[in-house]
Amino acid sequence: MLDLPTRHLHGPGPSPVPPSVLEALGQPCIGHMDPAFMRVMNEVREMLQQVFGTENEMTLACSGTGSAGAEMLMDNLVEPGDACLIGVNGVFGGRLTDKARRAGGVVTNLHADWGQSFSRTLIKEKVAELKPKIVCFVHAETSTGTLQPFEGLADAVHEHGGLLVMDCVTSLAGRPVELDAWGVDAAYSGTQKCLSCPPGLSPVSLSERAMEKVRSRKTKPNSWYLDLNLVGNYWSGSRAYHHTAPVNMNFALHEALRLVLEEGLEVRYARHRRVHERLKAGLETRGFRYASDPEWTLPMLNLVSIPDRVDDEAAVRKRLLLDHHLEIGGGLGALAGKCWRIGLMGHGATDEAVDRILAGLDAVL
Amino acid sequence: MLDLPTRHLHGPGPSPVPPSVLEALGQPCIGHMDPAFMRVMNEVREMLQQVFGTENEMTLACSGTGSAGAEMLMDNLVEPGDACLIGVNGVFGGRLTDKARRAGGVVTNLHADWGQSFSRTLIKEKVAELKPKIVCFVHAETSTGTLQPFEGLADAVHEHGGLLVMDCVTSLAGRPVELDAWGVDAAYSGTQKCLSCPPGLSPVSLSERAMEKVRSRKTKPNSWYLDLNLVGNYWSGSRAYHHTAPVNMNFALHEALRLVLEEGLEVRYARHRRVHERLKAGLETRGFRYASDPEWTLPMLNLVSIPDRVDDEAAVRKRLLLDHHLEIGGGLGALAGKCWRIGLMGHGATDEAVDRILAGLDAVL
Numbered sequence: 001m002l003d004l005p006t007r008h009l010h011g012p013g014p015s016p017v018p019p020s021v022l023e024a025l026g027q028p029c030i031g032h033m034d035p036a037f038m039r040v041m042n043e044v045r046e047m048l049q050q051v052f053g054t055e056n057e058m059t060l061a062c063s064g065t066g067s068a069g070a071e072m073l074m075d076n077l078v079e080p081g082d083a084c085l086i087g088v089n090g091v092f093g094g095r096l097t098d099k100a101r102r103a104g105g106v107v108t109n110l111h112a113d114w115g116q117s118f119s120r121t122l123i124k125e126k127v128a129e130l131k132p133k134i135v136c137f138v139h140a141e142t143s144t145g146t147l148q149p150f151e152g153l154a155d156a157v158h159e160h161g162g163l164l165v166m167d168c169v170t171s172l173a174g175r176p177v178e179l180d181a182w183g184v185d186a187a188y189s190g191t192q193k194c195l196s197c198p199p200g201l202s203p204v205s206l207s208e209r210a211m212e213k214v215r216s217r218k219t220k221p222n223s224w225y226l227d228l229n230l231v232g233n234y235w236s237g238s239r240a241y242h243h244t245a246p247v248n249m250n251f252a253l254h255e256a257l258r259l260v261l262e263e264g265l266e267v268r269y270a271r272h273r274r275v276h277e278r279l280k281a282g283l284e285t286r287g288f289r290y291a292s293d294p295e296w297t298l299p300m301l302n303l304v305s306i307p308d309r310v311d312d313e314a315a316v317r318k319r320l321l322l323d324h325h326l327e328i329g330g331g332l333g334a335l336a337g338k339c340w341r342i343g344l345m346g347h348g349a350t351d352e353a354v355d356r357i358l359a360g361l362d363a364v365l
Numbered sequence: 366m367l368d369l370p371t372r373h374l375h376g377p378g379p380s381p382v383p384p385s386v387l388e389a390l391g392q393p394c395i396g397h398m399d400p401a402f403m404r405v406m407n408e409v410r411e412m413l414q415q416v417f418g419t420e421n422e423m424t425l426a427c428s429g430t431g432s433a434g435a436e437m438l439m440d441n442l443v444e445p446g447d448a449c450l451i452g453v454n455g456v457f458g459g460r461l462t463d464k465a466r467r468a469g470g471v472v473t474n475l476h477a478d479w480g481q482s483f484s485r486t487l488i489k490e491k492v493a494e495l496k497p498k499i500v501c502f503v504h505a506e507t508s509t510g511t512l513q514p515f516e517g518l519a520d521a522v523h524e525h526g527g528l529l530v531m532d533c534v535t536s537l538a539g540r541p542v543e544l545d546a547w548g549v550d551a552a553y554s555g556t557q558k559c560l561s562c563p564p565g566l567s568p569v570s571l572s573e574r575a576m577e578k579v580r581s582r583k584t585k586p587n588s589w590y591l592d593l594n595l596v597g598n599y600w601s602g603s604r605a606y607h608h609t610a611p612v613n614m615n616f617a618l619h620e621a622l623r624l625v626l627e628e629g630l631e632v633r634y635a636r637h638r639r640v641h642e643r644l645k646a647g648l649e650t651r652g653f654r655y656a657s658d659p660e661w662t663l664p665m666l667n668l669v670s671i672p673d674r675v676d677d678e679a680a681v682r683k684r685l686l687l688d689h690h691l692e693i694g695g696g697l698g699a700l701a702g703k704c705w706r707i708g709l710m711g712h713g714a715t716d717e718a719v720d721r722i723l724a725g726l727d728a729v730l
Contacts, residue, residue, distance in 0.1 A: 001385065004393070004616070005399075016393075022391040022394075025613060027387070030379075036370050065611060067609075068590050095589065198394045255366065321399070327396045327399065
């Protein structure tokens with residue numbers, strides 16, 4: 001049998017998984033067309049709607065990790081020649097750009113320094129200028145620990161017939177996500193961040209306005225596997241067989257969502273904020289500085305500048321992992337070697353975790 | 366917590382999952398860049414190589430179900446304008462055609478009646494005529510229970526610079542699959558058939574010849590998520606982060622593969638054949654007839670004509686499921702309402718399972 005180490009997961013994800021989610025994951029498999037599995041899917045959808053803050057019928061768990069959910073939205077929402085406006089202030093905006101281009105989109109990027117977010121005024125100006133069909137920003141940039149507010153953007157986007165699309169991979173269930181209140185037309189997330197479920201599924205949600213565009217496409221999307229006109233019929237409506245769903249992963253997501261709603265979303269958000277403040281205070285006492293915009297620092301993903309006294313940052317992370325079973329993340333892309341990313345996500349956002357992280361850093365540095 | 370029924374899974378998949386695979390699935394999650402997970406990936410690759418009968422370096426578990434693996438191959442191997450020859454003698458050849466066309470392929474189909482396979486002579490004639498870049502057949506058609514032999518085809522395909530591609534979703538680990546001996550350039554499978562692992566991953570393997578084509582593409586593949594030039598770097602070589610792998614599903618696949626090799630491939634194939642003969646004898650005694658070509662009937666997927674005396678075949682399957690917790694499959698596509706598909710796959714290919722299926726049919730009919 002596999003001989004696996006136990007890790008304290010405080011990188012950019014996966015996050016620690018509660019025992020009952022692992023237990024649900026390991027339940028005996030049932031068929032993907034079994035009425036009992038249809039009930040699981042319905043309940044997953046209902047719980048996802050609550051966490052996304054939406055009544056969107058087209059809310060489901062895409063059968064791949066977060067990057068598959070991103071591609072599902074780009075592939076279905078972007079038609080060849082569509083003007084797209086995509087914000088890039090970290091790795092994931094760049095990836096969305098690549099995906100939108102593969103779908104045939106004509107992408108204009110709005111750039112900001114990594115760790116900074118975009119002002120509402122700037123976004124609205126650019127939307128008025130370009131009148132894009134798709135406007136896409138990353139709510140919580142996992143590569144920079146920075147929040148991009150979405151409130152107050154939708155009207156400007158809708159005025160020109162565009163759709164507002166949100167990456168909420170790292171924010172969902174860790175801080176407020178309100179698709180309907182903010183007028184977001186489509187969003188995708190991942191299971192392995194603040195939902196504290198293993199990686200393998202990508203929750204997505206699309207408004208009726210977005211689905212109208214999907215249904216009236218003139219060309220098929222690039223992907224058959226992610227084609228929402230086909231996948232949607234399996235998750236809702238006719239229940240027509242499309243692909244074999246990852247049954248056990250959906251069991252796990254069901255339990256993860258149950259735990260989220262049992263705790264309560266507001267309580268959960270407050271816990272993430274409180275635990276983040278504890279980590280921040282401990283890090284600042286030790287002379288660490290945050291590299292993300294102080295106004296928009298994410299609670300669940302802490303971007304910390306690596307102090308000058310650290311010669312070999314990879315060796316530090318390796319010692320934390322191998323000697324202390326503590327995983328923290330290195331910098332990604334432009335921030336590689338310059339920053340660490342410390343995750344306090346979902347089941348991992350606890351006072352004990354903060355103390356363990358600080359003790360680990362004290363021991364290694 | 367989820368209240369799930371226990372089912373005896375004898376449809377077209379998922380198949381029953383052994384307890385130790387469920388246990389592996391439910392192990393605490395670790396990071397997708399953790400050296401311990403790299404070891405898991407290496408061992409998964411080595412074991413997949415044995416099961417695929419190949420030394421292909423590019424052998425990995427694609428992060429989606431079997432349909433994602435099919436799409437990974439079509440997306441990466443087909444360049445816009447490429448002539449493709451795809452056999453259609455069931456549902457899955459049709460789906461491959463759709464995927465190849467979305468990738469820009471110019472597809473010619475070779476058709477056979479559902480339940481029949483193609484003669485080597487016919488395939489070679491068509492290859493000589495069309496000189497296709499991609500030649501693709503379904504080794505074990507899950508919709509018809511029919512085997513398509515692959516021996517003796519590769520030379521004709523390679524002579525014209527083409528690649529031979531195989532769907533072995535339902536055959537892998539249930540009857541011989543010999544990529545290297547047969548000269549197959551690329552193949553994909555699923556975890557939820559004869560590997561007896563829950564659905565969620567798609568084992569794929571590509572020869573060096575196929576990877577040369579992938580590396581020398583003039584255009585990017587449609588999909589970023591399935592782009593083998595990116596995914597390949599994570600599974601092999603530089604280990605560069607691409608997407609967050611479904612960590613726990615890979616734990617389960619690791620254990621499922623370990624069990625397959627512990628039993629031994631030849632012993633496992635023989636078990637599938639023997640148990641199939643037992644079912645066939647029992648069904649024929651009861652007056653059932655097979656709808657697949659007798660010469661090429663699959664052992665793990667039994668296509669049975671629904672007797673005239675059965676008025677409402679869906680009601681029969683529903684009673685088997687709800688009263689006897691026994692899942693068998695209905696007909697798919699052109700065979701809907703005409704046939705049942707009875708699976709004896711992996712952990713579910715046992716004498717006890719055969720007796721349970723026959724007793725269930727006796728009780729309900």
